[in-house]
Amino acid sequence: MFLTISTTGTPERPATDLGYLLHKHPEKSQAFSTSYGKAHVLYPEADAERCTAALLLEVDAVALVRRGKGKGRGGAPDAALAQYVNDRPYAASSLLAVALSAVFSSAMRGVCNARPERVAQPLPLRIEVPALPARGGPGLVRQLFEPLGWAVTAEPVPLDVRFPQWGDSRYVRLVLESEALTLAEALRHLYVLLPVLDDAKHYWVAPDEVDKLLRAGEGWLPDHPEQKVITSRYLSRRWSLTREAMERLELVRLAEADDSEVEDIDNAVEAESEAEEKPTPLAVQRRDAIIAALKASGAGRVLDLGCGQGQLVQALLKDAAFTEIVGVDVSMRALTIAGRRLKLDRMGERQASRVKLFQSSLAYTDSRLKGYDAAVLSEVIEHLDLPRLPALEYAVFGSARPRTVLVTTPNVEYNVRWESLPAGHVRHGDHRFEWTREEFRAWARAVAERHGYGVEFVPVGPDDPEVGPPTQMAVFEMNTVEMGTAATKNDANNANSPNNENNVNGANGANGANKREAKVA
Numbered sequence: 001m002f003l004t005i006s007t008t009g010t011p012e013r014p015a016t017d018l019g020y021l022l023h024k025h026p027e028k029s030q031a032f033s034t035s036y037g038k039a040h041v042l043y044p045e046a047d048a049e050r051c052t053a054a055l056l057l058e059v060d061a062v063a064l065v066r067r068g069k070g071k072g073r074g075g076a077p078d079a080a081l082a083q084y085v086n087d088r089p090y091a092a093s094s095l096l097a098v099a100l101s102a103v104f105s106s107a108m109r110g111v112c113n114a115r116p117e118r119v120a121q122p123l124p125l126r127i128e129v130p131a132l133p134a135r136g137g138p139g140l141v142r143q144l145f146e147p148l149g150w151a152v153t154a155e156p157v158p159l160d161v162r163f164p165q166w167g168d169s170r171y172v173r174l175v176l177e178s179e180a181l182t183l184a185e186a187l188r189h190l191y192v193l194l195p196v197l198d199d200a201k202h203y204w205v206a207p208d209e210v211d212k213l214l215r216a217g218e219g220w221l222p223d224h225p226e227q228k229v230i231t232s233r234y235l236s237r238r239w240s241l242t243r244e245a246m247e248r249l250e251l252v253r254l255a256e257a258d259d260s261e262v263e264d265i266d267n268a269v270e271a272e273s274e275a276e277e278k279p280t281p282l283a284v285q286r287r288d289a290i291i292a293a294l295k296a297s298g299a300g301r302v303l304d305l306g307c308g309q310g311q312l313v314q315a316l317l318k319d320a321a322f323t324e325i326v327g328v329d330v331s332m333r334a335l336t337i338a339g340r341r342l343k344l345d346r347m348g349e350r351q352a353s354r355v356k357l358f359q360s361s362l363a364y365t366d367s368r369l370k371g372y373d374a375a376v377l378s379e380v381i382e383h384l385d386l387p388r389l390p391a392l393e394y395a396v397f398g399s400a401r402p403r404t405v406l407v408t409t410p411n412v413e414y415n416v417r418w419e420s421l422p423a424g425h426v427r428h429g430d431h432r433f434e435w436t437r438e439e440f441r442a443w444a445r446a447v448a449e450r451h452g453y454g455v456e457f458v459p460v461g462p463d464d465p466e467v468g469p470p471t472q473m474a475v476f477e478m479n480t481v482e483m484g485t486a487a488t489k490n491d492a493n494n495a496n497s498p499n500n501e502n503n504v505n506g507a508n509g510a511n512g513a514n515k516r517e518a519k520v521a
Helices: 017-022 061-067 094-103 105-109 137-148 183-198 208-216 227-234 239-258 282-297 311-317 332-342 386-400 412-417 437-451 480-496 506-520
Strands: 002-008 030-034 037-046 050-059 123-133 151-158 168-181 301-305 324-329 355-359 374-378 404-410 453-460 471-478
Touching (some): 002 183, 017 037, 030 094, 050 094, 105 183, 137 183, 137 227, 168 183, 183 227, 208 227, 208 239, 282 404, 282 453, 324 332, 332 355, 386 437, 404 412, 437 453
Parallel strands (some): 301 324, 374 404
Antiparallel strands (some): 002 123, 030 037, 453 471
8 A cells, every 4th residue: 555745845944844843854754553454654765856655555454364363154145265365455544544643653742842843734735645445435435535625636437448338447546636724634634534435454453443533534524525324334324432522522512613622512421420330231131031941931951052161051040949950061171161150169069959961962862851841052052063953953852852942043134233243144153054033933843843842032131123132042842742652651661670779580671671662562
């Protein structure tokens, strides 16, 4: 990426004063490390009549991929390729804006101890950016810069000069000229508007970006005719941050019109004396909903399938209604952490008799999972590749066959309500998929029909009238006929077991087995 800042001067006010204002000596070439590469500052020309400072940003494409936010499974299908095939090293973007802020931070704040009188003086400035992404075309470039006092030249870059019929690309060659702006104002304009025109940022936009925008936009953004476009794009179209920024900008505008301070305008509501109550985390709401459903089913012996670090097992142990809790996970590391969380090594004998942890994969049947009242699959299914779901389905509903099965999974429709979640991303990098409410219900109903269960759906968390709850839960209950058959089969299996106390002698054991087999028949 490349950008030049040029100015002209006189013997009384030499152009080389630009070096003082930028805090970079014209006779030196300097390099600065950034998070994504190296920024070089050099002066192609520097004399009393004309001085040009150039910023060259060499982007480390590998560092950009490593530090960038991945979309996880379920992201855009071309996301992996787009990480490597893109315009990031060449076209001006938020990468260049951040480099401007880092390399010329003092100049952007208007600080210059060596030439303090020049800071507030307008300069004859010419800024050139050879390749600028402009989503909106040259027209939008002019709409953004001209109200700020710039004479704008935005020449579209053709897709290929050899094939003019292909038309223009989304890039422009930008030249800005002005004699009415200070250097600090010019740098702040670039810092905000470069990523606005690119309509993208290379880093996650956090709430503190509102403060950055207002600082850089001080003196020009509140009255800009394209204020809404600038604010929305700069904040990556996060509606909550955009709304906050717009409200604060309106307060600034009103305060300037009334010749008063913002604090004097924004005093309609007194500060609350007590801290607001923090909302209950979704993970806690989910555990509460699961425990309520288990108690409603009358379950005493419960399987936590995919128990992870044992949070649900720990919560179930606090309720004496659950006489046996078994945590199952494929990860031994997770089971080790769960054991430490539960303090199994220091647990009393009576309490320890209620809990078990063992390793097992839900992709295979496991006889140890049979005979329980209920099984919980909390935030588990979305971590499996879709082709492996039938194996889990059979292992739980076809082989283990607990009377009650609870399945929770994210509702992808609700993702638009998460302020911290970029559009198109899944909630966790390991999620292979996230379903809509209709997709989840179609899957659950098909499973229930295949295995003799009924199913109901329960929202977990705030139930948004437009997009539903953040978590969706399916409550499977074995049908009455199936329940009786399963119980009879279980009795028969117990009778045939060589460890069954009824098998004191072979004849009695055989008779008992025959009677139970007769019941099955």
